[in-house]
Amino acid sequence: MIRPVPSRRHAIADDLRHQISTGHFKAGERLPSEAQLATRYTVSTPTLRSALALLQSEGLVEKVHGSGNFVRRPLHRITYLGGVAEPATWATFSSPLRVTTRTTNIEAHSHLPTLLNVPPRSPLTEVLRITHEGKMPHSLACIYAPRDLAPADSPTATPSPEQIEVSSADHRPPLAEVQERLSARLPTQEEAATLRISTSLAVLSLTRVATDATGRVVEAALLVLPGDRTDALFITRLNAEERTPNA
Amino acid sequence: MIRPVPSRRHAIADDLRHQISTGHFKAGERLPSEAQLATRYTVSTPTLRSALALLQSEGLVEKVHGSGNFVRRPLHRITYLGGVAEPATWATFSSPLRVTTRTTNIEAHSHLPTLLNVPPRSPLTEVLRITHEGKMPHSLACIYAPRDLAPADSPTATPSPEQIEVSSADHRPPLAEVQERLSARLPTQEEAATLRISTSLAVLSLTRVATDATGRVVEAALLVLPGDRTDALFITRLNAEERTPNA
DNA sequence: GAGTGGTCTAGACCACGAG
DNA sequence: TCGTGGTCTAGACCACTCA
Numbered sequence: 001m002i003r004p005v006p007s008r009r010h011a012i013a014d015d016l017r018h019q020i021s022t023g024h025f026k027a028g029e030r031l032p033s034e035a036q037l038a039t040r041y042t043v044s045t046p047t048l049r050s051a052l053a054l055l056q057s058e059g060l061v062e063k064v065h066g067s068g069n070f071v072r073r074p075l076h077r078i079t080y081l082g083g084v085a086e087p088a089t090w091a092t093f094s095s096p097l098r099v100t101t102r103t104t105n106i107e108a109h110s111h112l113p114t115l116l117n118v119p120p121r122s123p124l125t126e127v128l129r130i131t132h133e134g135k136m137p138h139s140l141a142c143i144y145a146p147r148d149l150a151p152a153d154s155p156t157a158t159p160s161p162e163q164i165e166v167s168s169a170d171h172r173p174p175l176a177e178v179q180e181r182l183s184a185r186l187p188t189q190e191e192a193a194t195l196r197i198s199t200s201l202a203v204l205s206l207t208r209v210a211t212d213a214t215g216r217v218v219e220a221a222l223l224v225l226p227g228d229r230t231d232a233l234f235i236t237r238l239n240a241e242e243r244t245p246n247a
Numbered sequence: 248m249i250r251p252v253p254s255r256r257h258a259i260a261d262d263l264r265h266q267i268s269t270g271h272f273k274a275g276e277r278l279p280s281e282a283q284l285a286t287r288y289t290v291s292t293p294t295l296r297s298a299l300a301l302l303q304s305e306g307l308v309e310k311v312h313g314s315g316n317f318v319r320r321p322l323h324r325i326t327y328l329g330g331v332a333e334p335a336t337w338a339t340f341s342s343p344l345r346v347t348t349r350t351t352n353i354e355a356h357s358h359l360p361t362l363l364n365v366p367p368r369s370p371l372t373e374v375l376r377i378t379h380e381g382k383m384p385h386s387l388a389c390i391y392a393p394r395d396l397a398p399a400d401s402p403t404a405t406p407s408p409e410q411i412e413v414s415s416a417d418h419r420p421p422l423a424e425v426q427e428r429l430s431a432r433l434p435t436q437e438e439a440a441t442l443r444i445s446t447s448l449a450v451l452s453l454t455r456v457a458t459d460a461t462g463r464v465v466e467a468a469l470l471v472l473p474g475d476r477t478d479a480l481f482i483t484r485l486n487a488e489e490r491t492p493n494a
Numbered sequence: 495g496a497g498t499g500g501t502c503t504a505g506a507c508c509a510c511g512a513g
Numbered sequence: 514t515c516g517t518g519g520t521c522t523a524g525a526c527c528a529c530t531c532a
Contacts, residue, residue, distance in 0.1 A: 007446075007520070010436040033498065044522045046293075049499085050447075057433040057449075066498050066529035178483040184431035184449040184474035185304040189257040198500080199254070200297075202304075202431040202449030202474065227431030227449065234481050236425040254501070280517065291503045296518085313510035313517050445519080 012041050012051035020060055020071055031061070031069040053200050059228045063198060072228075080206070080225060080232040098132040105147065112144060115209065116217045123147035130194065137195050140224040149218055176213040182206050182232060191224050202227040259288050259298035267307055267318055278308070278316040300447050306475045310445060319475075327453070327472060327479040345379040352394065359391060362456065363464045370394035377441065384442050387471040396465055423460040429453050429479060438471050449474040 019025050031037065038048040052069055055061040062070045107121045116124070129141040183205050192199040206223040225232070266272050278284065285295040299316055302308040309317045354368045363371070376388040430452050439446040453470040472479070 007436060009520090010446075035498085044524085045499095046502095046523095047521060050520095054433055057431075059432075063499070064530085065500070067531075068498065176484065180481040180483070182429055182451065182479045182481075183477070184451040184472075186301055186449060189254060199257075200447065202433060204429065204431040204451075225431075230430070232429045234427040234429075236427070237423065256501090282517090291505085292518095293504095293521095294502060297501095310518070311511085312519070314512075315517065 008041075008043055008047055009051040009054065012037075012043065012048065013054040015041075016051065016055060017058075017060060020055075025071050027071050027073045029071050030067075031071065033068065053198070056198070056228050057202055062228070065196075080204075080223070080230060100130045100132065102128045104128070112220075115207075115220045116144060116146065118146060118217070139226070139230065140191060140195055141221055142223075143219060143221040145219040146217075174213055175210050175218065176215075177211045179209045179211075180206060180234075181208075184227065187224065187226075195224070195226055197226050197228075204230060204232060206232065255288075255290055255294055256298040256301065259284075259290065259295065260301040262288075263298065263302060264305075264307060267302075272318050274318050274320045276318050277314075278318065280315065300445070303445070303475050304449055309475070327451075327470070327477060347377045347379065349375045351375070359467075362454075362467045363391060363393065365393060365464070386473070386477065387438060387441055388468055389470075390466060390468040392466040393464075421460055422457050422465065423462075424458045426456045426458075427453060427481075428455075431474065434471065434473075442471070442473055444473050444475075451477055451479060453479065 016025075016031075025031060032040070034045055034048055034052070038045045041048060043051075052061055052063065056063055060072055062072050064070060104126045106124050106126045108116065108118050108124050109120065112118075112124065113120045113122070118124075123146070124144050125147050127141075127143040127145075129143065130137055131139045131141075184202050185205055187195065187197065187199060187201070187203045189199065191203065192201075195203075197203075204223075204225040204227055206221075206225065208219075208221040208223065209217060210219045212218045263272075263278075272278060279287070281292055281295055281299070285292045288295060299308055299310065303310055307319055309319050311317060351373045353371050353373045355363065355365050355371050356367065359365075359371065360367045360369070365371075370393070371391050372394050374388075374390040374392075376390065377384055378386045378388075431449050432452055434442065434444065434446060434448070434450045436446065438450065439448075442450075444450075451470075451472040451474055453468075453472065455466075455468040455470065456464060457466045459465045
């Protein structure tokens, strides 16, 4: 490992992190205002804010515009469970969530023909899905499916809070393969505004393509998960015929 | 989707993105200096730099300290393949890479006992692994294993460039389960210095825990993958008895 | 309306890379 | 050495939240 020159923002982040872990700042508590903290550490506000951005990306601090910076309650992270077990269940989050859905009929354009392996301008159903935790938006999903495969979804539905169904693929060929591609990036301005997160907070970007046994792409989903409050978990079991009982 | 107030940095990023995609700036080419671009867009340097940070996190632009900003050659992303198929193969990257390894004997401390499910201060082997692509560092891995399970690794080895072996588990109980937890966050200062990336470039942080058939944790690995040049790909095949031949 | 965070400016100074 | 990007300052102004 390379020993870097200590930078102010990391030094401040280290100090605040220590104060949070020792309980000097307690969970749920509001931190002093950024102006006060900047004075205390004798740095300018942009520098202090970049220190807070580090803690935010670790999920230790939550910023609320107009109200303050708060110490995150621990274990508040939400887990996206990848590698589906049941075709009907798309993704399981470990927390109860409220879901808003908007369904639109569109034609394949830009990157969608490639992604879904369909001709350009072929009919698709687009489902825009925003999940809320409490009153804060939490994650964003854009799901595309060929129109003839699209499930009859009630507009603005509020399905079971425990599990989020995306495609209720009942009487169709079973899913054969699911590809999930993840990357870390900064949000677009739209994404940041919709999720009400800072534009400097990294997001986990997940592209999921499900293919049925005939090789046809059944559904493609683009998920955006804020990095401060979301993990993605993939569990692979080998030698599936003998499953060890312990976790 | 919420329509945000257009911010200067996103407007500039959109414009540059467009100029790159239309070939006005070609792959491998150097962009004008940040000072020149700031003048052209009539913004201050921090604002222009934050616009470049967006493009960097998308993998479109590469910053080289002291030398300039360059248009990334496309498809230069490296893919981490999750969900192992072979117990001996830990992770496969799609590009030839050079690997530097340093092995240390340590005792379990801080978060390691929990992660590996061993008592505190129990003997572990730590392997620090830095992969290079060309002369630039590319990814960082910290691998921990109980000492009695640790493979006899030659110090500073340069194994097969195509595949990176981590545990050559030959005559031991087979792996039963692999858990891979991913999150997006900003790098620590150490990570940024070691990988020679900007501290504002998001990284994909991956924690991988492998358990053998007896439930014992065989190995835990902490990977840090720069967000601008790395994807993680997980492929789940359902109904494994009949595998569709096409991709 | 008072106080908070979000964005942006117009510089300064340092660290790095190439000639 | 010179031009580059990296970090930081000390403000300004706007948007949001809450009383």
